[in-house]
Amino acid sequence: MNTVADPVTEIRLAAGADLAAVRAFDEFKGSRETEIRNGTCWLAWRDGVVVGYASYEPSGLLGQPLLTFLCVRKDCRRQGIALRLVEAVVAAARGRVLVSSTEDWCTASQGIFAKLGWRPIGRIEGVNKDGSAELFYSTPLAG
């Protein structure tokens, strides 16, 4: 048989020992140590390797949970991994809504929110260092 199986992606809650694996591809400033310690960071694994993560703050915006960081290893992009990670955060977060935001130029994040049916809830003009607007989105939670 000449078929190649699709790679299996597992989504799991991060543990302390996973910090170095996240650092290896993380494109964001700072460290995800706090999120991992607090049990608010989800990892995507493929063949025993961490290829993506999503994290949230339980009361990050107006008392509601806030999706804070989302990053997938470059060579694993456009395969639905970010969608799976965001879905894991939606399932784990507690509150009325899960909120997130992104720059007005970040078509990748906007595409993810659109694909998952998140609602655009507002924008703050010129708030970012580069002068771009920040767009806000939310999705309802089970409670």
Ligand SMILES: CC(C)(COP(=O)(O)OP(=O)(O)OC[C@H]1O[C@@H](n2cnc3c(N)ncnc32)[C@H](O)[C@@H]1OP(=O)(O)O)[C@@H](O)C(=O)NCCC(=O)NCCS
């Ligand atoms: C943004 C990011 C997390 C997306 O991860 P991913 O696993 O490739 O995303 P998915 O495969 O789940 O994409 C789902 C949908 O989002 C949209 N999307 C994802 N990446 C996109 C891109 N580069 N440009 C435009 N739309 C994009 C598409 O609608 C895509 O569906 P499609 O592939 O069927 O067209 C990844 O590119 C990344 O880590 N970027 C660097 C960090 C970053 O920008 N994080 C976002 C916060 S600002």
